[in-house]
Amino acid sequence: MSEFVYQANLVPYTRAExxxxxAANLSTSRFEHCLRVEQTAIELARQNGADVERAAIAGLVHDYAKQLPDETFIAAIQANHFDPDLLNYGNAIWHGVVGAYFIERDLGIHDDIILNAIRRHTIGAPEMTLIDQILFVADFIExxxxxxxxEQARQTAKADLAAGVRYEILNTLSFLIKGQKKIYPKTIDTYNAWVPTQEQ
Ligand SMILES: [Fe+2]
Ligand SMILES: [Fe+2]
Known part of the structure; x- marks a missing residue:
């Protein structure tokens, strides 16, 4: 990919920096995933008339906190007055919801549109901005x-971004339920807002 040049002062670094x-915070395979999410987010942003630079930055940094130790997340949840219920969950939820805290602190990104997309990439939200949807889907289909x-996820998302979001939420919830995993309540709120096609 040709080097994407940041122009909007959303981050105090060049893309290379x-x-x-x-890269310094992640394993090679996790870092390469971030590069693929960056590229996929750029493509989805172009297709959907969204802010390409925000999508690119969110994609590149979204898993920055993924490999921090649990104790680091627990300390951050307690010290920064996050929802204490988060302590009943784990890295799969934390690296988005709490990861945005580390991304703001360490990478100097203060843009709420980018930070919210990162917060929401692990749990979604009943209302998701275009950038939220792009990161959520790019992470899933890279x-x-x-x-x-x-393949169905990719085709669905490329034809209709919101349909891609719905597909992903349904797929993820089904996977968690089949595995008899605990579900973070906000993920259920996301499901209820996006997936059911009729009022019960
Ligand atoms: Fe993630
Ligand atoms: Fe990811």
């Missing part, structure tokens, strides 16, 4: 992903 900071239904 930001890439270096993200070219390195391989799971049953991935």
């Amino acid at each position: 930001l890439v270096e900071k993200v 070219p390195g992903r391989d799971f049953p239904g991935i």
